[in-house]
Amino acid sequence: MHYMGIAMPRELFLKLTPLAEALSKLKTAVRPIGVEEVSLEGALGRVAAVDLTAHVPYPPFSFSEVDGYAVVAEDTYSAREDSPIALRLAGEILAGSKETHRVEKGSCVRIATGAAIPEGCSAVVPLEYTELKDGRVLVYKSVAPGENIAQLGGDIQKGKVVVKRGARIRPWDIVLLATAGYRSIPVYRRPSISVIASGSELRPTGASLGEGEMYDANSPFLIAELRSRGYEVKGYGIVSDTLGELSEAMAQAASESNLILVTGGSSKGVGDLVPKAIESIGGEILVHGIRSKPGKPTAIGKIRGTLVLGLPGYPVSCVVMFYMLVVPVLGMMEGEVVGYKTAKALLSRDASLTLGRENFIPVKLEGGDKLIAHPLRMKTSRLSQLLDMETLAVASGRKVIAAKGEKVEELLSVGRYWLK
Template sequence: MVTVTEALDIISAVVKATREQRNCPLEQALDHVLAESIYSPINMPPFQQSAMDGYALSMHESLNYRVVGEVAAGSSNNPSLKPGEAVRIFTGAPVPDSANSIVIQEKVTRKDEVLVLDDAPQEGANIRPVGEQLSKGDVVLAAGTRLSPASLGLLAGVGVSAVPVYKKPRVAIVVTGDELKAAGEELSRGQIYESNGLMLSAALKDKAYVDTFVLKAEDKLDTLTKTLEKAFEAAEVVLVSGGISVGDYDFVNEALSHLGVKTHFYKVKQKPGKPLLFGTKDQQMVFALPGNPASALNCFYVYVHLALKLWEGDAEASISFRQATITADFNKKGDRAQFLKAKIGANNTVEILNGQASSMLQSFAVADALVYMEEDMGFVAKNTSVRYLKID
């Protein structure tokens, strides 16, 4: 058995970025990770640009100017201004080469073509110089950057239309348990509805891993082994739900061993989710998750998501714990670390919810955080600062 910290360290050491890349149009690149650094093909802005609506001036000693024209955004007009002359200009428009200041429209009085300034202008005011944001050849975004809406806008703004990204993994979800029935079917005594397949598939899609599929496996070693073999043939990442504990019908560990999976750890000193296995098979990876729904989802957020980000080459892949104060006393029992379903509140507080059992999803359904109680913690008083993982 390993600790939470040891499990995270093992995943971080073992999982390497995939070598598979593709050239991806920006329209499809959201939440992908750059495989190579992107260099700006242009200066940004590529010309002197007005930062405000107002008047571009060729400065002289008087506060009076003569308006001789107009330059709108997108205009190629480049009037030659003499000292004492001005043009009406708008935000984003190219500043005439002969202008050396822009005064905002709220600071002038205009009558016909005569412009009177409230104050003496400052040289360079409200002018964005060429290359203020990026010079040609600068790194726009480094390899390993996960692409956000803002980063896509930045790339488009320098004229990039497609970028090399790491391929996202295909993920197989193998659901075990002869007691499980599909929603809508009639339940017999001892049967329950299967929920982990849908839940894990939705969790993956919520994190932008959309290429997923679910396989159902019987609680028999031979059929389970064949189902897992099929999963490894079709996917880079395999998630197994259930069958990883020590019951008479828990065959997942044995089946994975038959398929040549190298186990890096089995069982984590935590609650929920103690019976967790992480392994690799060549360049593929597998997580065998507990069958209890809350345990499985907890392990997804803490361990699986980290491994997926590492596989994608995300340079900032890590578990990012935040700090908040708890709203009520909590008494942690036992010597295992705990992840507690919680709700983030106002004023940097977090509320630990009722219904913490590993089988209960009702509290998870309204949770947006997991409070992390370390092994050596016991009674934790109200208003104590604790660490939590944001999960929404």
């Protein structure tokens, strides 16, 4: 190749690594940073560092599931709509009441939803099947023992695992943990992250653009996405395409963070300096080039204990590799342990593929009896495809066309990844 009239040796990626292989390498190299205790209210989105078992059973006491009358079930066996049985009313229990009552044969106690089951009661008759008349309760429907009663420990027994180690806490997990008796839980620490945009042609958004200049779109995207997930992020702004300036920024970032994300500067070309900068400050390159489309110009390295992910400069490629690489790596750093959530979808039209590479195709989804994927016209330099992108379809590069009607693998939620 020639640059400015000067003959230069052809530079190639040392080896294109399949994404799954790169993630497997990282899985053995990356360890959780540490453990901390957080309040239950602050645990959403964090990863449990231990199996969390129920401190108390649920329900913690037997209670009524309906408003009605606590009865001895056998008393009601002959009750019919046209031939009710009559029971003596012996009292009333409200939810949270400390009063004690006993249900004897031939009697009943009025009971509210959530109120503790009184001694002697074996079932509850819903209010709509009863009638209070002349101080006695008429029952028009029979009930079986245990009917309409939530039994002590019948749902979750004390000691049962309610959240497994490595699970990311979901909103409904907070409900389970609260009822299991937790005020705080041990979680893996979140990594601190630095974001660097590499490129002499880049300008911050809002600045005036000169000839050959464009706005940095990757840094705002990365910082916004990471902060929305609760990570501590420091933006280093734009660094020009000089080895000295990039090396200095990366050395500073390595001293302040657990993970560095660098956009641009990772491919094999003039001015693409990320791998050289990593090595110039004593780091090592683990992967240079991913066998995927988009995402080929991706680099992975380490500077002492800090992981470096060099992402493609094209915004579309950067977005895709954030979800396909960065999100799973963050999961590894936090000890998360499950796998991709995927589903099969049918392509609505042909989609061009790149041979020999795993293809990540931006698609728009259509529900119904069958999940339909509408592939968007994939070109890494075109931002307009992001307007309609809802998720990514994954297709192998064993052929040049994924045909209309072909089943492809859909990521159910772009941006959520669970490690196997």
